Amino acid sequence: MIGYPNRKKADANAARPVDYSNRGMPLEDDINATNAYYLDIDRAAVYKKPIPIRIVSVQYRTRQTAKITEAYYQTPSTTDYNGVYRGRYLDFEAKETHSRSSMPMKIIHPHQLEHLRRVIRYGGIAFLIIRFVVLDETYYVPADSVLPEFDAGVKSLPHRWFTEHGRLIPYHYNIRVDYLSVIDEINMEDKHQ
């Protein structure tokens, strides 16, 4: 087992009373804060990819500064997050649903699911992080569980499907979406050195 020492800064935060107001944060912010914390405690390097933008027009003012004056959002060809943890390649997409009862499959782009299929084939750890906002539950869903449903043309996955095929991701003040704890449990269990 590797020990991940908390730094002073982290300890100071941990000593504060739990502030449930954080729970209202968008999933993306919670994941970014989690990734920043993982980096801070020297555990993993996982980043959100920038949104791809097609640049049409740029004004160059000085050598250092350039102002983009016309550009458009592009559809990402992969998922939003990837990185490295204990030598393994991690790749995931994160989505929120405001439904209590099910997740519409259309909130995940087909090309993102195809990308996750490739990641599995090349030996990476591929998953989704799905938050049921109203229920305040965030699930880790292995991509190899969701791909058969997608291939079968399923239009939505009921909440119960997540309790059966996913894992509830623990919430902590400093690690708001502690997905690495789930990965430790399900992917690394036979790989302790």
Place this chain on the structure above:
Amino acid sequence: MIGYPNRKKADANAARPVDYSNRGMPLEDDINATNAYYLDIDRAAVYKKPIPIRIVSVQYRTRQTAKITEAYYQTPSTTDYNGVYRGRYLDFEAKETHSRSSMPMKIIHPHQLEHLRRVIRYGGIAFLIIRFVVLDETYYVPADSVLPEFDAGVKSLPHRWFTEHGRLIPYHYNIRVDYLSVIDEINMEDKHQ
């Protein structure tokens, strides 16, 4: 050993005579073409990250289209390329130099080298791809060779350093910067199944 079958399309290209005019392409284009080929032959998923852009102003015209009217380039916090190959996390930065005799260290941002240091610590494969444009030579340089030079405050690395610490990356018509062949040689040699 895993076999990577070439598809018809790839075979057709391979049958053409070698076109050395490609050699004038910028390194980035060559690497993008190489990554597209690796994806096409189902060998690895490696992508260039989009350039991070700070968006200041957007005009929404219809629901689908939004025109960005003011935005600025940001400094990337990581390297340009990462991906997955045979279960391993790959991470690299690619740079060209027009010098015949040496590579100025300043062409690589310090924070990119620090990122590569982390990648090594977390068990990923971290490297640089350096092209000497005038010499038409492209080197694979393991990050753990260049980091001690950076830490020692070395301002430039002579060409001979690359012949000693790097590996010349083979050039093929379809795989213009075949860096995975180098990785197979130096990282995977004791991991064949």
